[in-house]
Amino acid sequence: MRLFRKAAFVATIMVMSGCSYPFGQDSETDELPKRVVYSESEVDSPASADETIMAELYVIDENNLVVPQAVPIEQADNEEKAALQYMATGEIGNGFRTPLPEGTVIENVEIKGKEAVVSVSGAFEDYAPEDEANIAAAITWTVTGFGKADRVQIELDGKRLQTMPIGGMPIAASGMQREDGINMGASYAKTGATKPLTVYFSAQNEQGPYYVPVTRRISADTKDLVSAAVAELSKGPDAGSGLASELMPGTKLVEAPTVQKGLAVLHFNDAILENNGEALLSSRVLKPLALTLAESAGIESMAIHVDGKSNVKLETGEQVPASITAPLFINQQSIVSAE
Template identity: 35%
Template sequence: MRKMFRRGVPVLVLSTLVATGCSFGGNEATTEMDAPPVSYVDEGESLDLDEEEDVSEGEEQEAEAPEKGEEGEGEGTEAVVEDVQRELYLIDENGLVVPQTLSLPKTESVLKQSLQYLVEGGPVTELLPNGFKAVLPAGTEVDVHLNDGVAIADFSNEFKEYDPSEEQQILQAITWTLTQFDTVEKVKLRINGYDQEMMPQNGTPIGDGVSRANGINLESNGVVDMVNSKSVTLYFLDQKGENTYYVPVTRRVGMEEDSVKVAVEELLQGPSFKSNLLTDFRNGVQLLSDPIYENGVVTLNFNESLLSQLDAKAVSDTALNMLALTLTEQEGVEQVAVQVNGEANILHESGQMTQPVSRPELVNTGSF
């Protein structure tokens, strides 16, 4: 039986999400999260990377700390530290890697700072959402170099002291945290300046680098032919009390299948019965025709079962978010437009007409 997201009704289900041995390797993971749902940013809003990340000769530059008494400040006052929103991938109490958006001090060394905030006992400690933990061992020091789209994370020896059972989650968290930035395509690891072709505990392969294509929270769905299959990352929901948040899950699908169409079909199929994840798509929702792609916009034509709000006259925000997050993981997809029975003028649950939606810059935002 499909597990549906119920608005305002607490849903606490404890079960297991089984991971496959692909890419990052296999291990079991479950999840229970505590963060608010994502909200869409205005089109064109950016991370201001040009201002915050000044990379010279392949290496991040350190930002100069503001000092007291600078021109324009009153005598004896301290410079105000500006905060920015950053997406950190943390491990929840049941083992899934989930993005959480936190406010960090603004710096030019955004890659280095992002990993420093993944260290247990470090500056992230007071910011951690309930039920989440940092992923890197206490005392780990890190430096990051960027070269032609490859972020090279160089860790101190303390990095080796992680729990072997969390090896894949740690590699995924590092990779997805760094690849949130447009300048980073993949990630390599070093320890004390030495390249690592595999993780030090269980030997999870790193090779010439890992990327989002390697997946996150890998789900076993019966596909065993790794050569003739590919990954799609889907966004489902978890709910704790009245808080709901989006969780990325990677499945293997047939290599010959259209990536956009199969991603939608897998999303409509819902989360694994072995997980406690939820969906906001009702039973019976179907695509009536193949997706249409044009100039970065994917148009999807559904049957009337998509309309679950306002007495079955409107599409839910949550369903639109799930579609946008899932499909913009596909290369070249920037926006998602939805139709019902070929009609584009359908109601949003707010009562407004739907417009093509973009991926939010940051996922699971808000206070905790």
């Protein structure tokens, strides 16, 4: 459950406060992510600041995984509709493609309370059955990312769908939700009563690294979602998925995490450190860990301690930040990012 509304600002680049690396620095405050607006003279934009907003679209990568990408779209009163219309054009690029069949028409997205009704027509039914779950997830996560709706219904040619039209995937009467999962791997599905937990692994294409959400099913009795999230990250992704975990093998928490006012304090064993025995923590660990805890446990910021190490530094030589916060947009380069 991400805590931040993803799109409502114009020609924007995000900086992080209360975190010296890799997302920015403010030595006096530990605040939530800030949205900072730049004029056109300061940052290149495909349209004027009055015409463009940033939105997080869920698209498909070369591994056939659903991936968030922050892109500038035309500003509109109906942001959800504008985002899906942009997705329907197929003009994604950078090694990604739209999940929507060519010729899909987005007629409307109507918000009713916390429910979004997505009305489609055209060639929406022209997809392979194996793409069905990805299409449903991409629509759901894109629409709910704006923070107005937490569940999604689909109407095709004016008729409410109870199942997806090709493979027959059921759509709950209450609508599709993020809790239904994304990029779910069967090898980690558990029997019995379960609940979802989404973690972030890394992938790479010719354009560089990016992060991919993967939903796992854990026991419904699990109370400590922070520890559960770290454990799933440590397990790593499914073999052959094209994904990697930034956590070193054997990484685990040595004591129960504490959470106070949205800040989680994590005490790791020294397996989280880079090889060679030095007390160095890879900066690549920070972002996917922060994203995972924000999505799955509602954590606003985190502090990292390593068991038995009093002076842990990043591989750059900088001190590990006292407070680390997830970025507003998952796969958008920031001018202050070290990646």
